[in-house]
Amino acid sequence: MARVLHLLSQRPGHTGSGTTLGAIVHHAGEAGWDQMVSVGIPSQTSSPDLGDLDQSRIRPVTFGGEDLPFDIPGMSDVMPYASSRFSCMSTGEFNAYCAVWTRHLARLVADFRPDVIHSHHIWILSSLVKSVAPDVPVVTQCHATGLRQMQLCPEFAPAVRKGCARSEVFIVQHESFVAALVDELGIASEQVHVVGVGYRDDIFNRSGPDDASGFAVGDDVAASGDAAIAPAQRILYAGKYSAAKGVPWLLDAIQRLTAEFPGLVLDVAGSGAGDEAESLKARMEGMAPSVELHGMLSQTELAALMRRACVFVLPSFYEGVPLVLAEALACGCRLVSTALPGVQNSIAGPAGSAIELVPLPRLEQIDRPVPEDTSLFTEGLTQAIRRSLIRGPVGDPEAGAPDALQEFRWGNVFGRIEEAWWSAISSRQRGE
Numbered sequence: 001m002a003r004v005l006h007l008l009s010q011r012p013g014h015t016g017s018g019t020t021l022g023a024i025v026h027h028a029g030e031a032g033w034d035q036m037v038s039v040g041i042p043s044q045t046s047s048p049d050l051g052d053l054d055q056s057r058i059r060p061v062t063f064g065g066e067d068l069p070f071d072i073p074g075m076s077d078v079m080p081y082a083s084s085r086f087s088c089m090s091t092g093e094f095n096a097y098c099a100v101w102t103r104h105l106a107r108l109v110a111d112f113r114p115d116v117i118h119s120h121h122i123w124i125l126s127s128l129v130k131s132v133a134p135d136v137p138v139v140t141q142c143h144a145t146g147l148r149q150m151q152l153c154p155e156f157a158p159a160v161r162k163g164c165a166r167s168e169v170f171i172v173q174h175e176s177f178v179a180a181l182v183d184e185l186g187i188a189s190e191q192v193h194v195v196g197v198g199y200r201d202d203i204f205n206r207s208g209p210d211d212a213s214g215f216a217v218g219d220d221v222a223a224s225g226d227a228a229i230a231p232a233q234r235i236l237y238a239g240k241y242s243a244a245k246g247v248p249w250l251l252d253a254i255q256r257l258t259a260e261f262p263g264l265v266l267d268v269a270g271s272g273a274g275d276e277a278e279s280l281k282a283r284m285e286g287m288a289p290s291v292e293l294h295g296m297l298s299q300t301e302l303a304a305l306m307r308r309a310c311v312f313v314l315p316s317f318y319e320g321v322p323l324v325l326a327e328a329l330a331c332g333c334r335l336v337s338t339a340l341p342g343v344q345n346s347i348a349g350p351a352g353s354a355i356e357l358v359p360l361p362r363l364e365q366i367d368r369p370v371p372e373d374t375s376l377f378t379e380g381l382t383q384a385i386r387r388s389l390i391r392g393p394v395g396d397p398e399a400g401a402p403d404a405l406q407e408f409r410w411g412n413v414f415g416r417i418e419e420a421w422w423s424a425i426s427s428r429q430r431g432e
Contacts, residue, residue: 003034004421005114009061009101009125011072012039012048014080014296016323017120017143023198024118025051027414036112038104040072042082059108067100075121075145077152078242080271080296086124087152094156101125105132116421119167122146122181124156127163137424139417140164141171142181144320144342148366150184161185169424171417173197173321174346193420197323197346198413199405204303204327233263235385236309236333238302238324239316241272241280244367246315246338246381249374251283251291253382258290261389266291267305306331311388314338315381317360318367321346326408329354334388336381350405354394356384 006025012018021037028035029051036057037050043065047058063072064082070093074083089097101124109117109132117138119126123146129138150157165185170192172178178192235254239245254266268284268291271277284291294305306312312328314337321342325335329347335355337343348355358380361373369377406412 001032001034002116002421002425003036003112003114004028005108005112005117006035006037007105007117007119007125007129008037008039009072009121009123010040010075010079011042011081012037012050015075016320017075017141017145019299019323020141020143020198021120022050023200023410024414024417025053027410028418029053031414031418036108036114038108042072043067059104061100061104067104068096073097075123075143075149076240076242076244078240078244078272078274078276080240080273082273086149086156089153098124098128102128102132105129109133109136116425118417118421122164122170122185123149123160126167127160130163130166135428137169137428138167139169139171139420139424140167142177142320143173144177144318147180147184148318151366167191167424168427169193169420171195171420174342176341176345177320193416193423195416195420196407196413197321197326198410199323199327199330199408200299201330201405201409203299204306204330206307206330206332208303208307208331233261233389234265234267234309235311235313235389236267236269236305236328237313237315238269238297238305239314240270241277241284243276243280244317246317247280248283249369249378249381250313250315251280251287252378253385254287254290256378256382257386257389260386264290264389267294267309268292269294269297269302269305271296303327303331306333309333310393311336311385313381313385314343315358316340316367317363317369319343323408325351325355326405329394330405330408332394334391334394336384336388350408356388358384 008021010018012021038059040063041060043062047055047060061067071082071084073086077085114136117129117136119129119140122142126140165187170181172192172194175194178189181192182189241247258264284293306328312333312335314322316338319340319342325347329335329351335351338360339357361369361377364370
């Protein structure tokens with residue numbers, strides 16, 4: 001039985017990369033891989049559940065206490081949990097972060113003796129792996145946020161580039177990221193495998209246990225839902241409470257639309273930490289009953305929300321390939337999204353007429369709109385949502401039927417990831 005060690009410096013289950021890790025572990029277990037996982041978690045919290053792994057196979061690094069005294073540094077500057085920022089790290093914190101992960105990795109490799117290591121994010125943790133395990137083949141997965149952190153933290157970028165470039169194989173979600181990764185790391189394009197994004201079609205579908213008139217996924221969520229409101233009047237946003245995700249302008253659009261659609265409700269799944277998130281939360285609470293906050297949800301609960309929504313909105317200014325759009329489409333939602341490269345290149349084709357793309361405003365600091373452009377952006381977002389509401393939920397004959405999402409099903413995506421693992425193992429055995 002081949003052994004794979006998974007590495008993620010973030011909390012699993014709270015972000016796109018964390019959801020990806022959980023799905024990989026699930027499918028790798030079904031495929032017969034022997035697995036061990038290391039993740040970052042807050043001190044005094046229990047280890048997360050990942051697939052069917054025994055807790056002895058989950059070896060976390062703890063933040064805010066035992067291992068490191070500060071909160072988990074986020075791959076984005078605003079995370080859905082208490083976090084710190086790489087860009088605000090002191091030299092001492094950075095050195096401690098590297099030292100703790102290095103010691104932890106050395107113990108893991110010695111104990112588990114993996115045949116391959118799968119490390120998430122082109123960032124600091126991934127850059128340390130080869131210094132600890134030079135003889136173990138490494139597959140490093142790019143989620144785009146590591147490339148953004150190189151711009152936010154240029155002082156760390158040279159060491160990250162040098163360390164990450166030593167990996168045998170790289171995984172990206174879409175062809176458009178290949179050139180960026182090749183240029184950033186100076187690697188050969190043949191080392192990069194395009195695997196796509198995957199969604200759990202056993203969870204995200206139109207015929208799940210709940211439907212638009214019977215939303216019931218748990219007392220806390222069901223109590224906040226109003227089953228009398230028609231699906232055509234429900235919009236859903238899932239993500240962080242963050243300006244970089246476009247939330248302030250989404251709320252502006254909702255305020256405009258409620259005059260035309262008096263029963264309109266924006267369901268918000270997610271959370272945030274920090275002053276910006278608290279300010280947005282207070283604004284959303286003040287917009288009740290037009291806005292309903294559901295907090296962090298399980299995938300099953302999120303799928304139930306998607307099934308009763310007419311429109312799913314992603315107004316973000318920076319993403320890789322947002323998996324949540326494929327999940328929402330599979331549940332029958334129309335999609336409204338900013339015209340991000342990953343959306344245009346990966347999601348727009350399968351979504352067909354079910355998606356409305358909103359032009360991005362000019363951006364500064366990577367994911368902040370130029371103030372002069374925000375009025376036009378809000379108007380574009382408002383009109384895209386309005387058109388989608390009028391058209392109503394997506395019907396089975398339209399684009400977005402299950403066959404259009406075949407390439408996004410996790411079983412198919414994992415098959416491509418598994419090929420990357422074996423490619424790394426083979427290249428190491430050949431001494432490449």
